[in-house]
């Protein structure tokens with residue numbers, strides 16, 4: 001059935017699409033960290049419906065919403081119009097199509113432990129490969145290059161993906177970090193890392 005009225009989350013009205021990840025507990029946990037300053041350059045990587053980027057745009061940030069899934073970009077544009085907010089949308093596999101540096105980067109990556117057999121766009125929103133780290137491990141070495149001098153990056157993972165492993169990989173990149181969000185669910189705990197340059 002076609003959705004005719006949007007659902008409101010954190011004062012942002014969101015339309016959905018069956019091929020785009022609709023916000024869940026993980027999205028809401030990361031969204032709590034969106035406290036950006038006016039005109040800050042803010043990236044919502046893996047934007048899905050655009051929720052995170054739209055919260056940033058409401059705080060007057062200059063927002064780029066990027067996703068590998070073209071359906072997510074169309075939906076983000078639609079949701080931006082619905083909320084009378086301005087964001088740029090861009091198709092990109094991680095930073096493949098992004099050269100800029102940002103004051104804030106937000107990423108709620110696919111982190112579910114999957115075999116990678118399902119190939120719909122909606123599966124790619126979840127599929128973190130055999131240990132759930134496939135996308136996270138590609139992302140971590142690219143963070144530094146895309147942060148401004150005082151820039152901050154916030155990303156999410158599950159404790160099932162290995163917290164220590166993330167900490168070691170961040171240290172290897174000479175990045176400072178802190179865990180700023182946690183939420184226990186039925187079978188896992190969601191963790192939000194805040195990362196910045198030394």
Ligand SMILES: C[S@@+](CC[C@H](N)C(=O)[O-])C[C@H]1O[C@@H](n2cnc3c(N)ncnc32)[C@H](O)[C@@H]1O
Pocket residue numbers: 021022023024026027028030045046047048049050051052066067068069072092093094108109110121124125126135
């Ligand atoms: C768990 S969903 C999060 C969506 C939204 N940010 C939220 O929190 O509700 C992960 C998103 O990352 C996107 N994605 C997956 N792999 C990606 C990649 N390599 N580069 C960019 N986006 C990717 C998916 O298409 C999906 O929209």
